[in-house]
Amino acid sequence: MKQQTLTKGEIQVMNILWDMHRGACVADILSQYPEPQPAYTTIATFLKILEQKGFVEKRKGSTGKTFIYSPLMTRERYRRLVMNDVKDTFFGGSVKSLVSFFAEEDELTQEDIAEIMTILHSREEELGATKL
Numbered sequence: 001m002k003q004q005t006l007t008k009g010e011i012q013v014m015n016i017l018w019d020m021h022r023g024a025c026v027a028d029i030l031s032q033y034p035e036p037q038p039a040y041t042t043i044a045t046f047l048k049i050l051e052q053k054g055f056v057e058k059r060k061g062s063t064g065k066t067f068i069y070s071p072l073m074t075r076e077r078y079r080r081l082v083m084n085d086v087k088d089t090f091f092g093g094s095v096k097s098l099v100s101f102f103a104e105e106d107e108l109t110q111e112d113i114a115e116i117m118t119i120l121h122s123r124e125e126e127l128g129a130t131k132l
Helices: 008-020 026-031 040-053 075-090 095-105 110-131
Strands: 056-060 067-071
Touching (some): 008 026, 008 040, 008 067, 008 075, 026 040, 026 067, 040 056, 040 067
Antiparallel strands (some): 056 067
16 A cells, blocks of 8 residues: 655644654644644544554543544655655656756755765765665
8 A cells, every 4th residue: 555645734743743852742833833823633534644654653642531642654754755656656666867856956065966976976876885
């Protein structure tokens, strides 16, 4: 089964959970939102949807009146899933086409290009080492 993607609002909640590095209740999550903050019930609804989609789990808090929500997927894993989907959907599965698109569309600085080249050279060395 293909992993579901998240809406902008759901990603915002997940980013807060990922940044907190621990489970959190609705009030904890709400306290991390910039102004204007959404309603408490909006966050609770996002969390219910995220639980249904399999992105968070909930457990009763120590008081028994609140629920604590924890991510079931890391930010890195979700990023990988989304980027693989973008690569497959829009670029025919080609990493080269994806990178070419961003290189042509974004205004890269010389520093950006140098950093990308360093990453590519490092990756090239890793691949060369595995072939030995």
